[in-house]
Amino acid sequence: MSKSGGQLGRSAIVVGAGIGGLAAAAALAGKFGTVTMLDRDSLPEGASWRMGAGQGAHVHQLLKAGEQSLERLLPGITEDFYRAGAVDMRVGRDVKVFDFGGWMDECDVGFSVTSLSRPAYESILRRRVAALPGVTIRGETDVRRFTVEGGRCTGVELSDGMVLTADLVVDSSGMTGPLMRQLVEDGHAEYESEHIRINVAYTTARFRKPEKYRDEKIGFFFLPAPPEKHFGFILPIENDEWIISLGTRGHDAPPRDVAALKEYASKLPDPAVYDRIKDAEAVSELKTFRKGTATRRKIWEAPKWPKRLLPAGDALSSVNPTYGQGMTVTACAADALSGLLSKRAETGAGLDGLEKEYLTAAAAFAARAWGLSVNSDYVYPETEGERPSNFAMSRAVAATLRKLADEDMDFRVLRYRLVHMVDPDNVLSEGPLAIRFFTALQGSMAS
């Protein structure tokens, strides 16, 4: 039941049972008599890869803010992650980051993060959400369109023609699903979208850790500076495995077999990854993923949008995955939704105007991820699109913070806290380090 014990409606529908849908359903449970999740994919029992979330084969880091939001939505979930074999990684110490041409020095940021495969995160969430009051998760159920009457979303039409009604509908069908396009074609929505050609390609395999690395909890993130385009991530995950994703930008092809993957790893700016996998056994097939475009649908400023329809997760905004933000953004937005619903249940405010309130909150999380990734993407000439007018300033801010992080422990900790979204964006301009930061920024811009 919701904290107030009150309900806001009889039924809610969530389209898409990925991370976005599951987090949203956790926010809705108890506030509606029933919450029905619909996914066209066949949903596995355990932590298996599935076609409908093909990106799940690749490294998925859950940032601290995402973990905190999921914990608020589903108390005890972090412990569930650990019980399923998540590796406990101390941020600043176990997660080694190579960016701006060098390693970040070590520090104690004061918190750990979990490291699991994405199918494991999803299966644990699915089990927890399925156990919430009133929640049903239906796989192999393809949604054809949202039904809208008098400017209000009333439910969904399935591809077999069946219509399901609901007081509130969440679209968490991802960025490539057909439903948003259908909604516009049906004349129920008008909004602008922003696209940036990022042309990022990933190749991933999982390896059994050799005996001598079994107790090691270290992961590496290589995000070299231009003109170097190759990036790579290695994370320890459940079952004494590493997951390794290597990638590139532009039209280069990523490696296509394990031998080529190892060879590719040997060309990263530090031998850390290669040293670990050169004699390791691959325990998965190689999977590739190409993401051509970062897209955000600016529904928060849409001239036309149905009431009672909430876009969540990648359906709203989908950025370059290299910065590991997608799951966190959608978890934070669901957490905010939960707060809005609780308040409405307490005050008896009902559902009117919810979509506006929710979109304001969700857009802020999406904007944060968008700003960071787009400004980092635009450094590469391979990224197509007009650079924003504040691009030079954004780069100067990022470079200054990175330099200060090399020199000063307080800034190092702050940088990690910002990356993990546990501090608000404005901490640089308004927090206790603001004056020192602006002095350094001015100095770097003058030189």
Ligand SMILES: Cc1cc2nc3c(=O)[nH]c(=O)nc-3n(C[C@H](O)[C@H](O)[C@H](O)COP(=O)(O)OP(=O)(O)OC[C@H]3O[C@@H](n4cnc5c(N)ncnc54)[C@H](O)[C@@H]3O)c2cc1C
């Ligand atoms: C290569 C790669 C690496 C990534 N790495 C990270 C990372 O390190 N950290 C991180 O946080 N994020 C990462 N991401 C991003 C992350 O995967 C997404 O942001 C996140 O999964 C979004 O979840 P979602 O539920 O919104 O969408 P999705 O996971 O795409 O789920 C959408 C669901 O909707 C269903 N669906 C679609 N259409 C219909 C329909 N018509 N009817 C019924 N069901 C439908 C699909 O079957 C699917 O299950 C990565 C992405 C990629 C591509």
